[in-house]
Amino acid sequence: MIEVMIADDQELMRDSLHILLSTKADIHICSLVKNGKEVLAQIPETKPDVILMDIRMPELDGVTCTKLVKEAYPEIKIIVLTTFDDDEYIYDALKYGASSYLLKGVSLEELYQAIQTVQNGGAIIHPNVAVKAMKMFSEMANSTLEPETPEGIKTLSKTEWKILQQVGNGLSNREIADKLCFSEGTVRNYISVILDKLSLRDRTQLAIWAVQNHKLVNKEDQK
Known part of the structure; x- marks a missing residue:
């Protein structure tokens, strides 16, 4: 059983993901939270294997929360799930240890496969995001630094x-x-x-x- 925490400031999104993912026999939603502070507070109690992390949340955003989670709990896998594909978020989320970066338009099966993949040590990045990420990293590689x-x-x-x-x-x-x-x-x-x-x-x-x-x-x- 894969224990999954859903972190999103929109109640409709949290509840929708909860309902959809609960149809999968090997997925258990262990916690629903609305910001990064609640993520950190709930981890010791709920012990998630995977966190579905929204980027733009009040009090503590998803990027900073990803950094803090991976520093304290490196074994937890994080899937960044967002409507935004800004370059800044892509780089920071991956740099701080997110295993996957998906846009919220993905299907249930795509999200389910992503959860299974990261739980097994893999990584998935949405194709639209991957193009930007590879371009960004290539530019960094060609820099004078x-x-x-x-x-x-x-x-x-x-x-x-x-x-x-x-x-x-x-x-x-x-x-x-x-x-x-x-x-x-x-x-x-x-x-x-x-x-x-x-x-x-x-x-x-x-x-x-x-x-x-x-x-x-x-x-x-x-x-």
């Missing part, structure tokens, strides 16, 4: 560089497995090791790092 280089980068193997390159290209674990002739479980294990070496929190941050450091990633992969 030197990205931070983790000490563990020196210990990455050739295979780990190959997998890192494919993550940066936007491939899923299954696609990487097919491309490199590995099992999906092997790819997951490699990614866990890479995350540890680069001191990154999750696959989303790994993808961002790979795009920001695309020149280094591509160079190492060719050795």
Whole structure:
């Protein structure tokens, strides 16, 4: 059973999501809250696995709340669910550890699949948002600022560089497995090791790092 918290300042949205998601046998809505402060207050009691997080909420917005939740409870997965696709929100939400960024127009099945995906360690970004995100990260990668280089980068193997390159290209674990002739479980294990070496929190941050450091990633992969 996946415990899901719904955080949205609109009662109609909270209730609608509650009713729809409750039709899924493996989903339990453990809490309905209307702002970021209530999210933080309810977590110790309700222990959600996944939080559906609205962006624009009073008292404490979804972006700041995402940051605070991931700092205190890194195991909780956060799906940003919003009507807004502003660049600022995309970058900050992903930077602070959101596993997915979806627009509120998604279908029930899309949202249900997103919940299952993030619970299993994956990430989903709405196509319209993904285009903006990739453009933004590419611009950052081409900027004159030197990205931070983790000490563990020196210990990455050739295979780990190959997998890192494919993550940066936007491939899923299954696609990487097919491309490199590995099992999906092997790819997951490699990614866990890479995350540890680069001191990154999750696959989303790994993808961002790979795009920001695309020149280094591509160079190492060719050795």
